[in-house]
Amino acid sequence: xxxxxxxxxVILGAGLTGVTAAKALALERNIADFIIVEALPEVxxxxxxxxxxxxxxxxxxxxxxxxxxxPIWALAQKYNVTNAFSDWxxxxxxxxxxxxxxxxxxxxxxxxxxxxxxxxxxxxxxxQERGQVDLNFRAGLNLAGWVAKTPYEKTAEYFEFDWEYxxxxxQSSFIxxxxxFIYNFDGFGNSSNNFVFxxxxxxxxxxxxxxxxxxxxxxxxxxxxxxxxxxxKDGVIVTTADNTTIEADFALCTFSIGVLQNTDVxxxxxxxxxxxxxxxxxxxxxYMKIFVQFPSKFWNDTEFSVYADPDERGYxxxxxxxxxxxxxxxxxxxxxxLTSEQAYQAELQTExxxxxxxxxxLRTMYGAGIPSPIEIVIPRWTLxxxxxxxxxxxxxxxxxxxxxxxxxPLPDPDMPNPQSQRLFFAGEGTSRKYFGYLQGAYYEGRLxxxxxxxxxENECLTSEKTAYSKREIxxxxxxxxxxxxxxxxxxxRHFA
Ligand SMILES: Cc1cc2nc3c(=O)[nH]c(=O)nc-3n(C[C@H](O)[C@H](O)[C@H](O)COP(=O)(O)OP(=O)(O)OC[C@H]3O[C@@H](n4cnc5c(N)ncnc54)[C@H](O)[C@@H]3O)c2cc1C
Numbered sequence: 116x117x118x119x120x121x122x123x124x125v126i127l128g129a130g131l132t133g134v135t136a137a138k139a140l141a142l143e144r145n146i147a148d149f150i151i152v153e154a155l156p157e158v159x160x161x162x163x164x165x166x167x168x169x170x171x172x173x174x175x176x177x178x179x180x181x182x183x184x185x186p187i188w189a190l191a192q193k194y195n196v197t198n199a200f201s202d203w204x205x206x207x208x209x210x211x212x213x214x215x216x217x218x219x220x221x222x223x224x225x226x227x228x229x230x231x232x233x234x235x236x237x238x239x240x241x242x243q244e245r246g247q248v249d250l251n252f253r254a255g256l257n258l259a260g261w262v263a264k265t266p267y268e269k270t271a272e273y274f275e276f277d278w279e280y281x282x283x284x285x286q287s288s289f290i291x292x293x294x295x296f297i298y299n300f301d302g303f304g305n306s307s308n309n310f311v312f313x314x315x316x317x318x319x320x321x322x323x324x325x326x327x328x329x330x331x332x333x334x335x336x337x338x339x340x341x342x343x344x345x346x347x348k349d350g351v352i353v354t355t356a357d358n359t360t361i362e363a364d365f366a367l368c369t370f371s372i373g374v375l376q377n378t379d380v381x382x383x384x385x386x387x388x389x390x391x392x393x394x395x396x397x398x399x400x401x402y403m404k405i406f407v408q409f410p411s412k413f414w415n416d417t418e419f420s421v422y423a424d425p426d427e428r429g430y431x432x433x434x435x436x437x438x439x440x441x442x443x444x445x446x447x448x449x450x451x452x453l454t455s456e457q458a459y460q461a462e463l464q465t466e467x468x469x470x471x472x473x474x475x476x477l478r479t480m481y482g483a484g485i486p487s488p489i490e491i492v493i494p495r496w497t498l499x500x501x502x503x504x505x506x507x508x509x510x511x512x513x514x515x516x517x518x519x520x521x522x523x524p525l526p527d528p529d530m531p532n533p534q535s536q537r538l539f540f541a542g543e544g545t546s547r548k549y550f551g552y553l554q555g556a557y558y559e560g561r562l563x564x565x566x567x568x569x570x571x572e573n574e575c576l577t578s579e580k581t582a583y584s585k586r587e588i589x590x591x592x593x594x595x596x597x598x599x600x601x602x603x604x605x606x607x608r609h610f611a
Contacts, residue, residue: 117358120336122150124567125353125361127341128369129153130160131553132542134321135560136367136567141328144568150361152353154340154501157318158325161371161502162553164316167492168408170443171314172450174494175505176553177404179311183304187320187553191311194323199441201310205418209480210266211425220423223271231261232275232296239293251511252276255289263428270423270432278433280551281400281454282508291509291550298548312442320553336361340501344368345383346525348535365537365567369560372521372544373399373503386525393520396513397544399504400551403458406492407473409447412438413485422480429457431476462495469493506551507544521545522559524566536575539563 124140126133129151140146163175178201182188191198208220215221235255242249250258256272263269276284280292300306311317325331336359343354344366351366374380375394386394414420418439424430437448451473453461461469470491477485496505509518522545524536541563546555569575 117360120150120359120361122148122361122363123365123571124149125351125363125366126151126369127344127353127366128160128542129155129158129321129325129335129337130369130542131162131321131556132369132560132563133160133367134158134325135557136369136541136564137334138324138328139561139564140568144564146568146571147329149334150363151335152339152341152355152361153335153337156337157322158335159316159318159321161505162316162318162321163494164313164318165492167406167448167490168446170408170437170446170448171312171316172406172437172492173311173317174404174406174492175496176317177311179309180552181299181301181303181305181554182307182309185303185305185554186557188303188309190320190323190557191309191317194319196311196315196317196319197313198309198311201308202418203308207415207417207420209420209422211423211479213480213482215423219265219267220270220421223265223267224274227261227268227271227275231256231259231272234259235261235289236293236296239290243290249291249511249514250289252284252287252289252292255293256284266423266425266428269428270421273429273432274421277429277454278452280508281402281458281505282398282510283455286398286455286508286511288509288511288513291513294548295509295550299552299554302548310442312437341370341380343381343383344538346538348526348537351537365539365571367539367541367563367567369540369542369556371399371502371504371542372397372507373497374501377500377503379500379503389520390523390525393513393517396510396517397521398508398510398513399544400506400508401455401458401462401497402505403453403461403494403496405451405453405461405469405473405494407449407451407470407488408490409449409488410486412447413481414438414449416440420480422476424476427457429454431457431472434477434480459497461493462497466491466493509550515547518545518547522563536570539567 126137126149133151137149137151140149161175164171164173166172179188179191179198208215210220238258239255263272280287339355339359341353342356345352351363353361372394376399414436416439418436420434422432431451433452435450437443438446470488496502522540525538526535541559543552543555544550545559549555549558
């Protein structure tokens with residue numbers, strides 16, 4: 116017999132967004148009648164621990180990005196997640212000839228940080244003040260006087276931009292990615308990045324919250340892959356691959372933008388054009404961290420080694436050593452990150468092909484005599500139908516209105532009867548300020564749960580106040596709009 120569940124609120128996905136929303140419903144709004152549906156056998160989603168050679172590693176989110184008042188920092192402390200400062204300035208530089216004795220790469224890094232980004236930030240501010248259209252990030256850098264010509268300049272730019280946003284500047288929004296730097300790194304009052312290495316996994320910030328939900332076991336359906344979401348003004352019916360149905364008054368869909376862009380889940384009726392446009396115009400970027408363990412350590416004690424490939428920008432450029440005192444001394448462990456096209460290609464390669472590519476670069480950096488790896492972990496996020504990439508990047512040409520449209524509820528919020536809103540959307544990809552980050556998932560989960568709880572209490576949003584503007588109001592309560600940035604130097608700026 117196919118199972119049928121009836122509930123007030125169904126939460127689709129048990130990543131950080133879904134778990135945070137569920138906890139807020141249960142503990143802050145006293146709504147106990149909800150069900151979480153998750154394809155995997157556990158909570159956490161893109162918080163995904165595994166191990167290599169006995170050392171815990173994270174193939175998904177890894178850094179608390181911005182400490183201070185970042186809610187992720189609070190969760191990491193609450194659940195005692197092991198972490199340490201990750202020093203992005205502790206770098207050894209290499210080029211096609213091995214160690215960069217001339218310091219050309221380091222010099223390019225300094226110029227990018229001290230000139231290009233400072234100028235670009237001023238130009239982006241001015242454009243916003245004047246209400247000028249957004250540009251792509253490459254254009255913004257160009258106006259700031261930065262034209263990357265040499266492999267050194269290209270590599271510096273790759274480290275500073277692609278290695279954070281997982282896409283090249285030309286594909287990315289200028290204004291929104293400048294804003295992202297500010298909101299995430301200065302907005303919380305402490306721009307540090309801390310790297311998580313915990314044997315229980317970074318997923319503890321989701322698991323810990325889930326464990327606080329009363330009777331969780333009765334409220335969560337694991338190993339259930341949603342195939343259809345049917346919505347109307349009267350409610351939502353969700354169907355899974357093994358024909359379980361969940362009938363609910365309200366649904367919160369937390370699937371990634373990548374999942375929404377694909378045809379893994381069918382909406383009935385199909386999504387309206389204004390929503391399809393918006394989803395299509397945002398980017399699900401790919402940030403692929405490859406972990407490699409060696410029989411011995413042939414590199415030195417710096418945290419990062421950056422390699423400027425003479426031919427291909429960003430090719431196996433950023434290497435991170437775990438074999439440092441504060442992480443895993445004696446581990447003989449390196450991590451290299453690929454993004455975008457280079458990641459898509461590597462995801463399609465065999466393990467041996469990826470090892471060969473790693474070794475060719477490492478031999479250029481450290482000489483022919485280095486040993487072959489003993490173990491490798493190769494995540495393939497883009498090929499995974501539950502994620503379809505790693506996190507949202509605000510693409511060039513995507514507008515704030517489209518961003519509103521991604522998170523807007525269905526049926527259409529402009530319908531005459533606001534009580535018809537039944538299907539809501541939240542996730543890192545619906546966050547205007549914190550897209551791509553755990554804090555985006557956390558804030559959006561909380562805010563969506565508040566909007567749904569209001570709606571369940573017959574205070575649905577009116578058509579003048581869309582879910583988005585309401586969430587902005589709620590956001591202010593949470594301090595999201597705080598505009599006093601304390602960060603100094605490079606990334607500081609002033610808002611009107
Ligand atoms: C490689 C990588 C590195 C990252 N690095 C950082 C970092 O250092 N710092 C940082 O702040 N953020 C980082 N992020 C981003 C961060 O992980 C995300 O912002 C956050 O985890 C997203 O949470 P979410 O709940 O919105 O989405 P998800 O975690 O994707 O949750 C959605 C859930 O829905 C489930 N699901 C999907 N489809 C279906 C279906 N059809 N049926 C049922 N269930 C389904 C999924 O299994 C998943 O559990 C990184 C992400 C990745 C992948």
